[in-house]
Amino acid sequence: MSELGAEQIRALPKVLLHDHLDGGVRPATVLELAQEQGYAALPADDVVSLSAWFAESADSGSLVRYLETFAHTVGVMQTADALRRTARECVLDLAADGVVYAEVRYAPEQHLEGGLGLDEVVAAVNEGLRDGEREVAQGEAEAPAGRIRVRAMLTAMRHAARSQEIAELAVRYRDDEVCGFDIAGAEDGFPPTRHLGAFEFLRQANAHFTIHAGEAFGLASIWEAIQWCGAERLGHGIRIVDDITLDGSPVTDDLAAAIDRAQAEPGAFALGELAAYVRDRRIPLEMCPSSNVQTGAAPSIEEHAIRLLDALRFRVTLNTDNRLMSATTMSREAHLLVDQGGWGLTELRRVTVNAMKSAFLPFDERLAIIEDVLKPAYDG
Structure with a gap:
């Protein structure tokens, strides 16, 4: 029995x-919005069945199949009211789970079918996020940690051709709690360098960005994201383990054994040039254990690379990815690693402080949350 309940x-x-x-919408909200909008494509008509369908469909071992589940959530998020509602509820759900700071990402280009423009999409989401924050601040919503700050991140779809436009949108709204830019979608066949112009624009504008890389595709995707595009963080990045060996053999040959060895003898591992660069430069890895198991990027929670990479002191962070599809929360992700991965308060503290250090937030604000909120709770 874990000492952490x-x-x-x-x-x-x-x-x-x-x-x-769009990966964290409440199932009841999906149903209600579908009924209001006349959206008839849902695979179920009650909350329990719909929740089960999302989890089962996402639990396929295929990233492509996993991404298909978003057709329904995005399908009902095509009006300003729907975007405001889902954003507000997102804040309330995260606050109820003890989240004190979050960066929530979405792709504005996917919410235009109802006639909204890109700026209208961003304005609606921002309004919903602020509404949720106000409710928490005024004590009208559950928040065991007592506070929450949520910033938006604008995502461009890597298979589309609007990345420059979305990058400019992110810069235009960076003084309105839009913290950065991302590209997402299926990696294979859509390398990050297809969007090099957008990343160059962001760098010249002193703007923050992360890149989904090293989830379903390997080291080449990570290398391009960092060395060509200049990513500050890696979305997932789990495949960096492909560049680590133990006793001359890839750690992926026996991850369980490698994880056990790393706890006692981290110096026994050899890092390739890319893995060493990622660790040396403290490039944050936005790791999402349950999601990775669902998409086949990891065999299990017990053998998830987050445990190895944390033991080898990469800058690992713990995340949800898609709370609806993975039927998860931040608390659940932490509890899984405690129960199945042998983690304790020390590891949870480390990944939490890592995440705050890596947030797209001014340094003084990051430091204040670390010193005034995180450390007292984990060290008290």
Whole structure:
């Protein structure tokens, strides 16, 4: 039995860097919005069945199949009211889970079918996020950690051709709690360098960005994201383990054994040039254990690379990815690693502080949350 119980974990302040707005909609909200809008394509007509369908469909071992589930959530997020509602509820759900700081990402280009423009999409989401924050601040919503700050991240779809436009949108709204830019979608066949112009624009504008890389595709995707595009963080990045060996053999040959060895003898591992660069430069890895198991990027929670990479002191962060599809929360992700991965308060503290250090937030604000919120809770 773990010394950290579910309620204790839930009460701990958490920091979330990788969470998709359209991947965290409440099932009841999907149903209600579908009924209001006349959206008839849902695969179920009650909350329990719909929740089960999302989890089962996402639990396929295929990233492509996993991404298909978003057709329904995005399908009902095509009006300003729907975007405001889902954004507000996102904040309330995260606050109820003990999250004190979050960066929630979404792709504005996917919410235009109802006639909204890109600026209208961003304005609606921002309004919903602020509404949720106000409710928490005024004590009208559950928040075991007592506070929450949520910033938006604008995502461009890597298979589309609007990345420059979305990058400019992110810069235009960076003084309105839009913290950065991302590209997402299926990696294979759509390398990040297809969007090099957008990343060059962002760098010249002193803007922040992360890149989904090293989830379903390997080291080449990570290398391009960092060395060509200049990514500050890696969305997932789990495949960096492909560049680590133990006793001359890839650690992926026996991850369980490698994880056990790393706890006692981290110096026994050899890092390739790319893995060494990622660790040396403290490039944050936005890791999402449950999601990775669902898409086949990891065999299990017990053998998830987050445990190895944390032991080898990469800058690992813990995230949800898609709370609806993975039927998860930050508390659940932490509890899984405690129960199945042998983690304790030390590891949870480390990944939480790592995440706050890596947030797209001014340094003084990051430091204040670390010193005034995180450390007292984890060290007290």
